Amino acid sequence: MKLFLTDLNKYQKYSNKSKLVLFITSQGLWAIFVYRISNKIYKSNLPKTIKKLLLFFAVFWQKIIEIFAGISIPYSCSIGHSFYIGHFGGIIINANAVIGNNCNISQGVTIGVSGREIKRGVPIIGNNVYIGVNAVVAGKILIENNVLIAANSLVIHDVNHSSTMIGVPAICINNKGSKSYI
Structure with missing residues (x-):
């Protein structure tokens, strides 16, 4: 979650809104949040069966974000800290x-x-x-x-x-x- 906090801080720097308001209203943050969790699972050393099961749910969650926000960020790509998506879609x-x-x-x-x-x-x-x-x-x-x-x-x-x-x-x-x- 450390990386996601850098993303959230960058959003807050640009908008001066509270982190909660940003998290609720920013589709880009939704996509980044799902990516950060999914990527953490992807890079983890969890047992293969558990990892596959968690990634199945991660892909499902990612598809929901794609439908609602029009943003596709697969869990296997690599994105550094302080990532910002200016507008969704x-x-x-x-x-x-x-x-x-x-x-x-x-x-x-x-x-x-x-x-x-x-x-x-x-x-x-x-x-x-x-x-x-x-x-x-x-x-x-x-x-x-x-x-x-x-x-x-x-x-x-x-x-x-x-x-x-x-x-x-x-x-x-x-x-x-x-x-x-x-």
Whole structure:
């Protein structure tokens, strides 16, 4: 629950609402909460039978969140501390994706699989990355730290530290990065 508290603290920092109000009213927090519990079970050393049973219920709980909030965060992906989902709806994260610490994503974001043969895979996203509305980050790529990905962008190539990416396919327009966004 330590990781979830970092998420909750970040939500509170952005809104100045009580943690209880945020937990009741923020669909992104619901999804993160379910993910954190499910991921803890997934990484645990519980006996195989118990683990499978708990993960069955975790997947069921995750599907309920997907239906009500439109956010899919599989228990097997890896997400660092202080994760923030700005608005709910249309968010898809691949089961093998890796997302670093202190990252923000907006509604409509897809972090998914793409590519062919040895280039096929999912992104590894660094720390302090901001991903704007309806952006797609796909393929076996590395997004380094402090990157800003603008709304409606398609990122299919590696991105250097502190880049600001925009367009389809996304190109770097400056090296200001995500500092003002996180």
